Amino acid sequence: MTSIAFYNNKGGVGKTTSVINIAYQFAADKKVLVIDMDGQSNSSRFFVDEPKTGLEQALTRSVVMPDIALCPTRYPFIDIITATPALNDIVSIFYALSEATQRENTEKLLTFSEKYDYILIDLPPALNKITERIISACDYVFVPIELGSFAIQGISTVTGIIADCGAKFGGCFVNKFDRDNPSDIQLMEMLKSSLGTKALNSFLPFSRVIKNSVSYKLTAPEYMGWTFAAECVANLAKEIAEICDGV
Ligand SMILES: Nc1ncnc2c1ncn2[C@@H]1O[C@H](COP(=O)(O)OP(=O)(O)OP(=O)(O)O)[C@@H](O)[C@H]1O
Ligand SMILES: [Mg+2]
Numbered sequence: 001m002t003s004i005a006f007y008n009n010k011g012g013v014g015k016t017t018s019v020i021n022i023a024y025q026f027a028a029d030k031k032v033l034v035i036d037m038d039g040q041s042n043s044s045r046f047f048v049d050e051p052k053t054g055l056e057q058a059l060t061r062s063v064v065m066p067d068i069a070l071c072p073t074r075y076p077f078i079d080i081i082t083a084t085p086a087l088n089d090i091v092s093i094f095y096a097l098s099e100a101t102q103r104e105n106t107e108k109l110l111t112f113s114e115k116y117d118y119i120l121i122d123l124p125p126a127l128n129k130i131t132e133r134i135i136s137a138c139d140y141v142f143v144p145i146e147l148g149s150f151a152i153q154g155i156s157t158v159t160g161i162i163a164d165c166g167a168k169f170g171g172c173f174v175n176k177f178d179r180d181n182p183s184d185i186q187l188m189e190m191l192k193s194s195l196g197t198k199a200l201n202s203f204l205p206f207s208r209v210i211k212n213s214v215s216y217k218l219t220a221p222e223y224m225g226w227t228f229a230a231e232c233v234a235n236l237a238k239e240i241a242e243i244c245d246g247v
Contacts, residue, residue: 002244003110003119003138004170008158010151011125014144014175016042017210018236019122024219025237027077030117034073035066035109036083037134038124044082046217047073051082056090059105059130060097066109079116081109087130095129106133118244132165140170140244144204147174147187152194159198170243173200173236200243202236205229 006015020043023032036044036051044051054068069081094102110119121138123131135141141162145151155172162169172195178184192199204210205228213223221230241247 001114001116001119002140003121004240004244005121005123005135005138005141005167006144007123007131007135007141007162008143008145009125009127009161010145010154013146013151014204015125016046016122017214018142018144018173018175018204019043019120020046020214021204021210021219021221021233022237022240023078023118023120024075024221025233026118026120026241027075030077031115032078033113033116033119034078034080035119035121036080037087037130038083038122039085039088040124041083041085043122044080044084046214047071047075047078047080048082051084053084053086055081055083056086058109059087060090060093062101062104066112091128091130102129102133103137106130106137109134110137118241127161132161135162135165135167139168141167142170142200142240143172144175145172145191146176147184147191149187152187152190155191155195169198170240171195171198171200173239174203176206177203178206200236200239202232202239204232204236 006018023034026032041051048071052069057064058066066081071080071082073080143158207229209224209227209229210220213220220233
């Protein structure tokens with residue numbers, strides 16, 4: 001079982017979009033658990049009609065197990081632990097817990113069931129103690145970014161946060177890449193030269209297929225499986241799996 005978090009302290013860069021699409025891709029032949037750690041509930045509402053509360057209790061009370069918020073999805077090989085806005089209300093309560101309890105309560109999320117091959121964690125853009133603990137406890141952290149000189153400058157902040165948490169940085173990948181834009185091509189080169197092998201070869205293009213699919217509660221490969229966007233989702237999932245499996 002490998003736990004993979006998607007994190008960037010910048011909002012709107014594609015954490016949720018990546019989690020949803022990669023979960024679908026992985027679920028072709030693996031069992032996947034998605035954990036929504038974001039009170040916005042975006043990935044929860046993609047996968048289920050009514051997200052369950054309870055994750056906030058599992059995080060703050062040792063006796064409450066995470067399966068309180070476990071939901072099956074319409075995909076036979078994907079389950080989800082859902083988030084609701086109640087998660088936003090417990091940050092200070094979690095902060096007041098002892099370090100050991102904070103650690104125990106986050107680790108129990110990632111270890112409560114052996115039946116999954118992959119756990120994909122959708123983190124919020126905010127860095128709080130809960131996010132920090134999850135980053136520390138998971139096996140790999142991947143960082144989606146949108147190209148732009150500010151974003152490239154900001155990468156060292158994100159990798160610094162990951163390093164401070166003692167987590168394994170899986171790599172950074174570009175979302176919303178515009179391959180017809182010379183500036184994006186140049187920024188991609190800059191990213192590769194600054195991050196070396198930690199810049200993934202795969203990317204997700206800026207694509208209406210990716211954007212619109214979510215409105216139909218579909219992943220990009222389901223919505224239009226023959227498109228370049230769907231091919232990119234498959235390539236990204238493959239590269240992430242290979243990094244995590246040490247291929
Ligand atoms: N490759 C893409 N092409 C076009 N639109 C995209 C793409 N990726 C994401 N989007 C759109 O960008 C918006 C933000 O994406 P998403 O919600 O995945 O970001 P996020 O990092 O999870 O945001 P937050 O920080 O708020 O949780 C959404 O409207 C989504 O549909
Ligand atoms: Mg999100």
